[in-house]
Each structure stands twice: as C-alpha cells, then as structure tokens.
Amino acid sequence: MPVHVLYVAPYYSANILQCLDGLASLADVRIGLITHEPESTLPERYRGRVVGHYQVRDCLDAEQLIAAGKAFQAGWGRVDRLIGFLEQMQIPLSIARDKLGIPGMSEAIARNFREKNRMKAKLREAGLPVARQALIGSAEDARTFVREVGYPIVLKPPAGLGSRATVRATDDESLASALAELFVTPSNPAQAEEFVRGEEHTFETITIQGKPVWHSSSYYLPGPLQVLENPWIQYCVLLPREQLQPHAQTFRALNIRALQALGIGTALTHMEWFLRADGSMVISEVAARPPGVHLMPMMGLCHGIDMWQKWAELMVFDRFEAPPRQFAAGAAFFRGQGPGQVVRAVEGLAEAQERAGAWVVDRKLPQVGQPRASGYEGEGYALVKGATTEEVVAALRALVSSVRVVLG
Structure with a gap:
C-alpha cells in the first residue's frame, strides 16, 4: 500500500525542487503538492508523478494548510505524511498535522525548535551549556x-x-x-x-523516533556574525574528511542531550555551536530541518549519495542509510566588495581556475550586472571536493583569495 505524502512547496526554487526530485524517486509513494503556484506551472518532469495539487495563497497560514489537508483526506481517504523543509513553515505544518491527525512533529515540539527563547530555556533546564x-x-x-x-x-x-x-x-x-x-x-x-567567542561549528544529526543514527559536523570560516558585520570578508564552509573530528566527537553527547530535551522524533536537525579557546563548548541554537549554506549537497558529495533523497526517505519511511564518508567538501562564497548595489566586475576567475579548478564540482559564478545579494552567502559560490581535508582547505583558500567581486 503506498504512503500518501503531502509536500508543501510554496514556490519552485532549486532546493524545493531537489527535495521534490527526492520524493519522486521513492517507490510506493503517492505525492500531493500544496503550493502557491497554479497547477499549470508544475515542471513537466513531475507530470504523472505528482498526483494531487492544491493551491493556497499562504503556506505559512496553518488554516490554509488544514483546508488543503482535508481536501486530500476526502479525495484519497487518508494522508500519511505532511512535510516541508523551510524553517518558517515548521510551526504551521505542525499545527496542521495536529489538527488533521497526521503523524509527525507536533506543535509543542516545533515551538521548542522555532522559538529561540523557549529553546534556550529548555536547554538550560536540562543543564546544558547555552549563552x-x-x-x-x-x-x-x-x-x-x-x-x-x-x-x-x-x-x-x-x-x-x-x-x-x-x-x-x-x-x-x-x-x-x-x-x-x-x-x-x-x-x-x-x-x-x-556574545560567545570561539570557533563556530554546525552539528547535523539524523534521529529516528528520537534515536540518533547519524552525525556530521562542519566549520564556519569565519563565523556568520563576523561575516555579516564585515562585508569585505570572504566566507567558506568546510566539511572535513573525518566525519566527526575529536572536538565534534566530544560535542556529540551534548548534541544528543539537547535534542532529547527538546523532544525530537524523526528528523534531520541542524545545530550551531561554539568551541571556546579553553575547550569548553556552548550550544547556540538548533533547527529541526535540513541545513542551508550548501551543506546538503556537500554531505552528499562526502558520502556519494543524494542527501535530499535521503531526507525524503527519512521523513516518509523513518529510515536512513549512508555509506562511510570518503571525501571532504567545502563551499566558497563570493561576496561583493564596495558600496554599490550592482556587480560591476568579477576579477581573478582565471587564477582561481588554475589554482583550484581541479577540485571544483559545482559553481554559480557572479555575473556582471546582477544586483547585490541581500544575504551573507554573497553573489555566487563554488563547491569543492577532495580526498583529504587539507586539499579542500587549500582549494577554498585559493578560491576566496583569487576571486574578487566588485560592486558599484
């Protein structure tokens, strides 16, 4: 008997479609789409695979999600899963699940992750180190x-x-x-x-019915706040060849205790944490959804898998398997410099290709004439992959020291 899955996709962005691709690859899954887009705009490759469509005005409105869910329940007889990965949707999705009787994260648990003050209070009550x-x-x-x-x-x-x-x-x-x-x-x-001073890291965990089954940890180089405050700083994320380096292995126990304190069930979570100079560790915050800053494709590169497909399988079937890590990966973000609002020149691409091109596996280069980016990820990026952490670090250093995006 197929699993009836409703996927909430407000618009057809690259990440949303990658996740839909992952869902569509699963056998024994019947897919319904809840979206802002009219049915006629559904990309051709999903025709026949997506067998239900419901257009809403606002995917952040729980009542509209509930109305859509009721329509699918009436037409299909039941709905087994209601999923979506955008951070802002987690509480509306949970409210709709509770109202419709669909398994998954409840409103109370979603608020533990989404409402930062509540989150920190829960973690502090559990005796965990938080700011x-x-x-x-x-x-x-x-x-x-x-x-x-x-x-x-x-x-x-x-x-x-x-x-x-x-x-x-x-x-x-x-x-x-x-x-x-x-x-x-x-x-x-x-x-x-x-304000906590220290190296900033992420910690990704897959749990199935509250039990941790897989972990990964990455570096922010430098930390996001420092990048936000200094527009001239170039920005990288590093995923080491070693799945959990010694500092991350030590942090693992704190991560598990934190997720248990917040009531996690089946999820891929994204935690941010600090390693202080004295070796102490502080939890910053945690989200119950896939990470950004290209960590999903980077984790896939390290393990030779499609991480979006694995996330879809996790959320639909409560299962996850991945081969051992074989590579390191990194993302270099090309951030515009200067006071202007438009990219006027992109310098150093030939040098970057010569120094790091052998390790680049994906890229979106800044284009002259494009507007200044609103976020700290910048106007373009390159993903690199290497057999060792040292190779990837060298490639990232070469990229961010060679490429200059001039704003004017």
Whole structure:
C-alpha cells in the first residue's frame, strides 16, 4: 500500500525542487503538492508523478494548510505524511498535522525548535551549556540584560533564520541602533544573548523516533556574525574528511542531550555551536530541518549519495542509510566588495581556475550586472571536493583569495 505524502512547496526554487526530485524517486509513494503556484506551472518532469495539487495563497497560514489537508483526506481517504523543509513553515505544518491527525512533529515540539527563547530555556533546564539570554521588549529590558552580562550582546528575532537580522551591540550607542533596526517593542520583542567567542561549528544529526543514527559536523570560516558585520570578508564552509573530528566527537553527547530535551522524533536537525579557546563548548541554537549554506549537497558529495533523497526517505519511511564518508567538501562564497548595489566586475576567475579548478564540482559564478545579494552567502559560490581535508582547505583558500567581486 503506498504512503500518501503531502509536500508543501510554496514556490519552485532549486532546493524545493531537489527535495521534490527526492520524493519522486521513492517507490510506493503517492505525492500531493500544496503550493502557491497554479497547477499549470508544475515542471513537466513531475507530470504523472505528482498526483494531487492544491493551491493556497499562504503556506505559512496553518488554516490554509488544514483546508488543503482535508481536501486530500476526502479525495484519497487518508494522508500519511505532511512535510516541508523551510524553517518558517515548521510551526504551521505542525499545527496542521495536529489538527488533521497526521503523524509527525507536533506543535509543542516545533515551538521548542522555532522559538529561540523557549529553546534556550529548555536547554538550560536540562543543564546544558547555552549563552545567557532574555526576551526583551523595550530599551529598559535591554539595559537590564546588559547590566547582568555586560557588552557585547547579540540581538535577533525570537524566531529568526540562521544569522539573518542578527545584530551585535558593543556599547550604549550600538545598542540603541540595534533596538531601532529590529524595531523592538513589547509586541515585537527580540532575543538578547551574551556574545560567545570561539570557533563556530554546525552539528547535523539524523534521529529516528528520537534515536540518533547519524552525525556530521562542519566549520564556519569565519563565523556568520563576523561575516555579516564585515562585508569585505570572504566566507567558506568546510566539511572535513573525518566525519566527526575529536572536538565534534566530544560535542556529540551534548548534541544528543539537547535534542532529547527538546523532544525530537524523526528528523534531520541542524545545530550551531561554539568551541571556546579553553575547550569548553556552548550550544547556540538548533533547527529541526535540513541545513542551508550548501551543506546538503556537500554531505552528499562526502558520502556519494543524494542527501535530499535521503531526507525524503527519512521523513516518509523513518529510515536512513549512508555509506562511510570518503571525501571532504567545502563551499566558497563570493561576496561583493564596495558600496554599490550592482556587480560591476568579477576579477581573478582565471587564477582561481588554475589554482583550484581541479577540485571544483559545482559553481554559480557572479555575473556582471546582477544586483547585490541581500544575504551573507554573497553573489555566487563554488563547491569543492577532495580526498583529504587539507586539499579542500587549500582549494577554498585559493578560491576566496583569487576571486574578487566588485560592486558599484
């Protein structure tokens, strides 16, 4: 008997279609699509594989997801899975599952991952190392927190996505600017945290019904906040050949305890954490969805698998298998430099090709005339793969030291 799966795909971006490709590759799966797009725009390769379509105005509205789910339940007789990987959709999806009686992450658990203040409280209650934090709704709240922890502090939306809209305050003046930038009010609070200094890493974990079955850890080079604050800094992510290096192996126990404290079931989770100079470790935050910054294709390159297909199989069938890691991988992000809003020149491509081209397996190069990127990932990227971590580090260094994207 086929598994009836509803996949929520607001629009047809590259990642959303990669995941749909993974779903479509699974045997014994009946796929229904909930989307903002009309049925006529469904790419041709999915015709006949996607056997149901329901258009909504807003995939972040749980009531619209519930209406779509009821329509599929009426037409199909049952719905076995309701999935989507975008961070912003996790609470609406969970509300709809609860209302429709579909197995999967519940609203209470989704809020543990999505609402950062709630998350940190749960982790602290479990005795886990997290940065001191507070939910602030006014300037006085912020000053009270600063008196407790001192400068610098970090402010971010309580349901933020990665490091987007994250601001560091180092004194009273920058605190006032941060409060204004985030428009902090009692009805629009911000998450305030003490600033943690250290190497920043990710930790990806696959759990099946709460049991961890697979792990991976990567480096941010440098950390995302430093990149946000310094537009001239070039940015890389490194996935070592060693699946868990000694520092990550030590952190593994904290990761498992944190996921258990938050109530994880079956999921691929993405945790960010710090390794301080004294060897101590601090959990930053964790999301119950696949990671960004090209970690999905990079993990696939390291293991010789399609990680999106594996994620789809995990969420539909509660199973995951991967061969041992054979390679290292990395992503170099080409970030525009200068005060302008348009790419005026891309320099150093020939040198980059000569120095690192042998290791490049995928790329999207910046193009003259394209607008300045809004995020810290920049105007283009290259993915590299090598037999050793050292090869990949050298290739990443060559790429970011050779390529210069000039804005004007």
